[in-house]
């Protein structure tokens with residue numbers, strides 16, 4: 013029931029979820045859900061404990077999905093700007109949900125090729141990982157983590173570990189930066205070994221590398237289906253000074269939504285004392301330990317450089333190439349069936365180029381190099397990326413390029429980074445970040461995963477945890493989670 017004269021929604025909702033990414037959407041689904049044991053058996057019970065909660069999701073962006081976003085100006089299909097892959101098919105809430113929706117996944121080998129820049133050779137990953145001593149050593153080191161800090165020892169960065177404990181040669185360190193900075197979203201000098209070990213221990217999803225038969229946006233839309241999601245609803249403040257009546261104020265308006273409990277799934281950057289361009293004010297202030305935790309866990313930076321092609325200049329089975337001693341460390345190639353949704357072209361010429369595109373090369377760059385890319389003129393980045401492809405495919409690529417784009421995740425105002433990375437001296441910061449406040453604010457989002465898992469299924473697990481806590485708080489059931 014909305015009171016238009018004051019711009020206030022006077023209905024008190026059970027739960028308000030802040031942020032409509034995968035953590036928020038999944039939290040809302042889990043919080044709304046009728047208790048599974050009661051489904052089909054009189055769900056909605058007469059003591060009220062099993063009733064369906066009244067949940068609203070507030071999202072500042074214009075689509076549900078958060079970091080799951082697509083662009084329509086590169087290819088005749090929707091191109092993922094953020095996540096693209098399903099990491100693992102075991103114990104994964106994401107895989108279960110995609111399966112339940114009838115979405116197919118295909119397994120890919122990652123990486124399936126190496127381009128060894130020093131020698132100018134493109135070779136299969138199996139060959140590189142067995143025959144090339146540096147590639148072999150890097151994988152062995154990160155698989156086995158010899159001399160990494162033990163329980164009770166102080167933390168160190170992956171760079172310190174490689175230089176002082178492993179005494180790895182310089183070229184092995186460069187290669188490790190190539191492969192693992194991209195994977196973990198931080199350069200070796202910023203990667204914390206303790207959390208890296210924690211993530212390895214907590215990885216229960218298997219090693220399969222899967223791609224979906226459609227853009228991940230369709231998973232986001234399916235997650236949002238049936239929920240009350242308010243888009244373009246940017247949050248200015250969260251007033252939890254009165255228990256049982258959290259008031260959320262919309263930025264640039266006097267609209268307020270009130271709820272008994274609140275699940276905060278905003279990116280970790282918004283919980284810091286300073287968050288340029290997206291400051292969410294909490295009234296009263298969040299506990300100092302929570303803010304310290306948000307400032308401790310580091311958000312990594314990543315960029316994608318896209319190049320569309322009218323002709324396939326690569327072997328038909330090529331998927332992902334790790335490039336050593338090159339300008340950009342990795343790229344993959346994707347092709348999807350044409351979408352029926354109109355493309356976003358600024359001119360008929362641009363529309364023709366999009367329509368002509370048959371394959372898309374996506375360079376992925378994370379860590380310090382992503383910061384360097386942010387400072388380079390775009391035309392230089394494209395020129396050097398094309399030169400790199402010329403060298404790898406031994407042909408002239410420029411005349412076959414149709415479309416180009418760079419997306420830098422540090423510039424995405426509502427997120428301000430790509431995803432959190434294993435952080436040096438993180439201690440129990442992720443647990444602090446996840447802890448409820450005043451039995452009123454409950455926290456989710458990838459950064460709050462105590463298994464240091466920044467993947468989509470990790471975000472969903474944190475949403476499930478927060479929903480269980482909220483249901484326990486309102487209805488007095490469940491609420492236990494090992495996360």
Ligand SMILES: Cc1cc2nc3c(=O)[nH]c(=O)nc-3n(C[C@H](O)[C@H](O)[C@H](O)COP(=O)(O)OP(=O)(O)OC[C@H]3O[C@@H](n4cnc5c(N)ncnc54)[C@H](O)[C@@H]3O)c2cc1C
Pocket residue numbers: 030031032033034035036070071072073077078079080093094095096097098099245246247248277278279282290292314421426427429430431456457458459466467468469471
């Ligand atoms: C380039 C890139 C590649 C990645 N690759 C993969 C991959 O291949 N596989 C994988 O599993 N994961 C991948 N990830 C990680 C994955 O995207 C994240 O872990 C996951 O999307 C995080 O979900 P979340 O709900 O915690 O956060 P988000 O998706 O960021 O959701 C938080 C939401 O809060 C909203 N918000 C922020 N401020 C406000 C405000 N003031 N008011 C209202 N709303 C606000 C944001 O718009 C956002 O929608 C990748 C991420 C990036 C950036």
